[in-house]
Amino acid sequence: MRYLLILAFLSIAACKEEVADLPDAMPMTEDALSYFCQMQVISHAGPKGQVHLEGYPAPLFFAQVRDLIAYLKSPERDADILVVYVSDMGSAPSWGQPDAADWIAAKDAHFVVGANVAGGMGAPEIVPFATQLDADAFTAKYGGAVVSLEAIPDDAALGPVDLDDKLEEPT
Template sequence: MNRLFLTTAFLLAACQIDEAKAPDPVTLTADALGHFCMMQVDAHPGPKAQIHLAGLPEPIFFTQVRDALAYVKGSERDADILAFYVSDMGVPGSWENLGPDNWVPAPAAHFVVGSDVRGGMGAPEIVPFADAQVASDFAVRKGGEVMTLDTIPAEIVLSPVEIDLDKETQS
């Protein structure tokens, strides 16, 4: 009986899938370059994103959350996503200076989609918040609808948009 128990325990342990812990967000530094634009991320106003991919030691950064969502919802990825973080626009600070460690996991964030603000690259921005009420308050002031990561339609971030560099980007 002991032998059967030990054999069963061993087989169960051998078959158990070891879940890897998602990487923590990294501090945004002046060395971070936008994945699509290859420009210095912290030189642009508005929310940012970082995505950790399997096989890469460092995350890829995005100068706009909209761009990161296009990456996530698009089909042109080369590796599995291990973690996805976005700026929490509900913390004290400004649209120009969010702080280097202001990150919230994207799956837990509340996104305002369709507001009248533009991100750091001039495209309409999708604005993330950790707190649903703060997101709702922002949507009342700036327009848009609060959505979760899973409910943002792919076509919203994959469709072409008009870039207006003259339009105010501040929240």
């Protein structure tokens, strides 16, 4: 019995150590460039994302969450993903200026897909929220459905984009 208690304690300690080793979200600065287009992230409207990779000193930033999701769904990466953060648009001062330091873990976020809104690069956006309540309020105004990170359909991030669609910029 004593052996089982020691083993259980060591397992719990190992789990806590693993969580503690995850990097914190990095605030966006003017130096942060979007991974795919190498444009300044902070100068684009809408939610942002960052991916921390094992062995990399800085995260990969994304000017649009749709692009971040496309990266996550891609089989080609240079390293294992440690943690992913996204903007909490429920606490953002505005769509045009999401808080540069207000990040939530993507695994815990509520994502709105299929809303009639454009992200920072002009394509339909996948919009993250920390709370179900904020996500539901957004869908009531702009449409779409609330899903978890794992449930985001491939075509929401990887499908073709018609830039002639009349997408809104939320207020």
